[in-house]
Amino acid sequence: MMTQIQPLTTPIARATEERGTITIDQVDLRLDLESEIQQLKRQMNAVILAHYYQESEIQDIADYIGDSLELSRKSQTTNADVIIFAGVHFMAETAKILNPTKQVLVPDMAAGCSLAAGCPPTEFRKFREAHPDHIAVTYINCSAEVKALSDIICTSSSAEAIINKIPRGQKIIFAPDRNLGRYLMRKTGRDMLLWQGACIVHETFSERKILELKARHSKALLIAHPECEETLLAHADFIGSTSALLKFTHDAIADEFIVATESGIIHQMEKLSPGKRFIPAPPESENCNCNHCPYMKLNTMEKIYLCMVNRSPEVLIPEDIRSKAQLALDRMLEMSKVAQD
Numbered sequence: 001m002m003t004q005i006q007p008l009t010t011p012i013a014r015a016t017e018e019r020g021t022i023t024i025d026q027v028d029l030r031l032d033l034e035s036e037i038q039q040l041k042r043q044m045n046a047v048i049l050a051h052y053y054q055e056s057e058i059q060d061i062a063d064y065i066g067d068s069l070e071l072s073r074k075s076q077t078t079n080a081d082v083i084i085f086a087g088v089h090f091m092a093e094t095a096k097i098l099n100p101t102k103q104v105l106v107p108d109m110a111a112g113c114s115l116a117a118g119c120p121p122t123e124f125r126k127f128r129e130a131h132p133d134h135i136a137v138t139y140i141n142c143s144a145e146v147k148a149l150s151d152i153i154c155t156s157s158s159a160e161a162i163i164n165k166i167p168r169g170q171k172i173i174f175a176p177d178r179n180l181g182r183y184l185m186r187k188t189g190r191d192m193l194l195w196q197g198a199c200i201v202h203e204t205f206s207e208r209k210i211l212e213l214k215a216r217h218s219k220a221l222l223i224a225h226p227e228c229e230e231t232l233l234a235h236a237d238f239i240g241s242t243s244a245l246l247k248f249t250h251d252a253i254a255d256e257f258i259v260a261t262e263s264g265i266i267h268q269m270e271k272l273s274p275g276k277r278f279i280p281a282p283p284e285s286e287n288c289n290c291n292h293c294p295y296m297k298l299n300t301m302e303k304i305y306l307c308m309v310n311r312s313p314e315v316l317i318p319e320d321i322r323s324k325a326q327l328a329l330d331r332m333l334e335m336s337k338v339a340q341d
């Protein structure tokens, strides 16, 4: 595996060539990780894709930052040989499904997602079999196996346009996020059969504390991701995907926002709109960091550096699953074209 790397100049990379795979405790703390990563990127012809929920320093070294749809598109069209995916596992899997000849590396294989974990393929297959007259429109936050069992994939930014394109008589299963599903039912006027999954981060926000914040900051607009619970969404001034929230904060005349999504996105909001104030929506408990996605936050600069040096962990998907999942993802990319381009 290591022989694929060109001879490298960093001490840690030399050590890798001598000893094989290196571990995090072997990383020299004096290394300038940012410049090491940039150097490795050139040597490997790699591209770094990052989601908005990554730590600020990871966002700052990424070649592209985006929501799930934008990152899917970018991973499909990249000319790089290697994709380093700083996000969660289903996002890196999506990159591999869409661009299978590329090597897709992740900083931490354990970076999962509560929505993906809450929709096991065997249970989802049974659910589909119990409703043979329904098609399955499945949120991209799911495993490759579940994608392969679905008809059309969607993201939070493409779901409404996709559902509106499905003939009205057609029955629909929507999985795995019940909150996004309910929100889409209201937006499209469609009745859908919902899988009862939820995001541990977006279900944690406290309606009570947010209403208190709104009262104290009367000019602040509440913006929310559609994975939040219905009761909270009812108070929102704007609802959208991470990219849509970012754009809204830039375009809006308001200069104060309460942000009901993972707080990592505030880094880009502050960069895009320097004079504005962004208040992270609080969770109910004082003693938790529950508005941070624990999976997204597993990724660190050290782990990005290590995955590049080690060329591992690598995302691999059996071809029979990948090709079926690709059909459902291709439908999403096709059906969301007009809405997004």
Ligand code: 13P
Residues within 6 Å of the ligand: 066, 067, 068, 069, 141, 155, 156, 157, 199, 225, 227, 240, 241, 242, 243
């Ligand atoms: P977006 O597609 O809006 O970026 O959402 C991804 C996600 O995981 C939200 O929790």
Ligand code: SF4
Residues within 6 Å of the ligand: 088, 112, 113, 114, 115, 141, 199, 200, 201, 202, 227, 262, 293, 294, 295, 296
């Ligand atoms: Fe999954 Fe929620 Fe984390 Fe998004 S924020 S990756 S939906 S656990």
